[in-house]
Amino acid sequence: MKNNLFSISILLLSNAMCSWAYAHSLPLNSMAIEACQAKEKSQDCQYSGHHNDLYIGTCQLATETKLICVRNKPIQKIEGDMVKLEVNKKIENSNEHNQQMQTTQ
Amino acid sequence: MKFINTSRLSQYIALPFACTFLLVACDRSSIETENSDLNNEKTIMTQGLDISLFKDEAFIKNPEIVDCETNAGTKTTCYKLVSSGGPAGREPGDFCPRNITDGADVSGGWFSKDGAGDLVDLSGEFIANLASYYDDPNWKLYDPETGKVRYTATKEACFGAAKPDVEEQYKQNCIECELAYLDDDFSRTYLIPTQPIQAAKPERVRTVGIALDGAELAGPAPVDAILGSYTIAAFDDCGGHINAHQGYHYHSTTGCTDTPVSDDGYAPLIGYAPDGYAIYAMLDALGNEAESLDECRGTSDSVRGYHYRAASPSENMIIGCIRGEFVLPEGGPRDGQRPPPPHEKQH
Numbered sequence: 001m002k003n004n005l006f007s008i009s010i011l012l013l014s015n016a017m018c019s020w021a022y023a024h025s026l027p028l029n030s031m032a033i034e035a036c037q038a039k040e041k042s043q044d045c046q047y048s049g050h051h052n053d054l055y056i057g058t059c060q061l062a063t064e065t066k067l068i069c070v071r072n073k074p075i076q077k078i079e080g081d082m083v084k085l086e087v088n089k090k091i092e093n094s095n096e097h098n099q100q101m102q103t104t105q
Numbered sequence: 106m107k108f109i110n111t112s113r114l115s116q117y118i119a120l121p122f123a124c125t126f127l128l129v130a131c132d133r134s135s136i137e138t139e140n141s142d143l144n145n146e147k148t149i150m151t152q153g154l155d156i157s158l159f160k161d162e163a164f165i166k167n168p169e170i171v172d173c174e175t176n177a178g179t180k181t182t183c184y185k186l187v188s189s190g191g192p193a194g195r196e197p198g199d200f201c202p203r204n205i206t207d208g209a210d211v212s213g214g215w216f217s218k219d220g221a222g223d224l225v226d227l228s229g230e231f232i233a234n235l236a237s238y239y240d241d242p243n244w245k246l247y248d249p250e251t252g253k254v255r256y257t258a259t260k261e262a263c264f265g266a267a268k269p270d271v272e273e274q275y276k277q278n279c280i281e282c283e284l285a286y287l288d289d290d291f292s293r294t295y296l297i298p299t300q301p302i303q304a305a306k307p308e309r310v311r312t313v314g315i316a317l318d319g320a321e322l323a324g325p326a327p328v329d330a331i332l333g334s335y336t337i338a339a340f341d342d343c344g345g346h347i348n349a350h351q352g353y354h355y356h357s358t359t360g361c362t363d364t365p366v367s368d369d370g371y372a373p374l375i376g377y378a379p380d381g382y383a384i385y386a387m388l389d390a391l392g393n394e395a396e397s398l399d400e401c402r403g404t405s406d407s408v409r410g411y412h413y414r415a416a417s418p419s420e421n422m423i424i425g426c427i428r429g430e431f432v433l434p435e436g437g438p439r440d441g442q443r444p445p446p447p448h449e450k451q452h
Contacts, residue, residue: 051219074395
C-alpha cells in the first residue's frame with residue numbers, strides 16, 4: 001500500500017511539474033484560455049503563470065465562443081507546500097474513487 | 106453619506122430624502138435598493154454614475170439624461186456621455202522608442218509576458234531583446250545597423266497596423282497612432298443607465314466602460330493577433346493607445362484616471378462599466394486586493410453597493426463580465442460587434 005501511494009505521488013508530482021513547464025512556454029493570455037478548454041462558462045478554473053504564480057477564477061466568455069479564465073482571487077504563490085497539498089488532494093480523490101469502485105464491485 | 110452607518114430603519118427613512126438631494130444637488134442617479142445574496146449583503150445601496158467625479162473636459166457635450174433600452178429590453182433612462190476620443194487633461198504618449206538606445210523615459214509600456222503585474226517598459230532595450238523575450242528569433246523590430254526602431258510613423262501605417270488583421274507591410278513594427286489621425290468630427294458616445302439594473306445573468310465584456318477622463322476602458326486586446334504579426338501595439342505609461350474606431354482607449358489601468366483614495370482606505374475609483382456600476386482599482390490604500398470577488402470581478406459593500414475591482418495591468422482584462430443590464434452601441438448590430446471604423450468610409 002505504501003509503495004502504491006509513493007508511486008502515485010511521484011506520478012502526480014511529475015504530471016504537475018510537466019503541466020507547469022508547458023504553461024510557461026505559452027504566451028500571455030494563452031494560459032488563461034488553455035485553463036478553460038473543455039469547460040463551460042462560470043466553471044472554476046486555475047492556471048499557473050510565470051514565477052510560480054497561481055491564478056484562480058472562473059471561465060468567462062472572451063468572445064462569442066472563446067472562454068478565458070478570469071481571476072477573482074488574489075494571485076497566490078505556488079510553494080512546495082501547495083504542491084504537496086495538490087498531490088495529497090488528488091491522492092485522496094483517487095483513494096475515494098478506488099473505494100467506491102470496490103464497493104460497487 | 107451620513108445615513109450609511111445608522112440603523113437599517115433610519116436608512117429606509119433617510120432614503121427618499123437622500124435620493125431627492127442627490128438628484129437635485131449632484132446630478133447623479135438615485136440610489137438603488139435591491140435584494141442580493143452577493144457577499145451576504147441583504148440590501149445593496151448601489152450608487153449610479155456620478156458625473157461630478159469625471160475630469161473637466163472629459164465630455165465635449167454636456168451630459169444629458171435620455172430614454173434608453175437595455176440589452177434585456179428594459180426601458181429606462183441613461184446618461185448620454187459624449188467624449189472626444191482622447192483622455193481629458195493630457196496628451197497620450199509616449200509610445201514606441203525611436204532607437205534601441207532609448208530609455209523608458211521616452212517610451213511607453215507593453216503587457217508583461219507573465220500575464221500579470223505591471224506593464225513592462227517598452228524601452229529600446231526591450232525592443233532589441235524581443236527575440237529572447239518571446240523565445241522567437243523572427244522578431245526584427247529594429248534595424249541592426251542603425252538601431253532605429255521600426256514604428257508606424259504615418260496615419261496610413263497606423264490604420265493599417267492598429268487592427269487585429271495587421272496588413273502584411275506593417276508586420277514587424279512597433280505600432281503607435283496619434284489623436285491627430287482621427288477624423289475632425291470623431292467622438293465617442295456612451296449610454297449608461299442612470300440606475301444600474303442587475304441582469305438575470307452576467308454578459309460578456311464588449312467594452313469595459315468609460316474612464317473618469319472620458320476615454321474608453323476597453324476589453325482585452327487581441328494579443329495573439331498582435332504578437333502573431335510580430336507587432337507591439339504600444340501603450341503609453343497609462344496603459345492606453347489609439348486606433349481608428351475607438352480613439353484613445355485603455356487596456357489596463359495604471360492609476361492615471363484614479364480618484365484619490367477614499368477616507369476608508371478603499372481602492373480609488375477609475376471609471377464606470379456600461380451597466381452603470383463603478384469600477385475601482387485593484388489595490389486598496391494598503392496595497393491589498395479584494396479577497397472575494399464574483400465571476401465578473403465584482404463585489405459589494407454597504408458604502409459602494411455593487412462594484413467591480415480592476416485586474417492588474419498585464420492581465421489584459423480589466424473586469425471579467427458585465428453584471429448589469431447595459432445599452433448596446435447606437436447603430437451597432439445586436440451582437441455587439443463594432444461598426445466599421447470611420448476611416449473605412451473614406452476609402
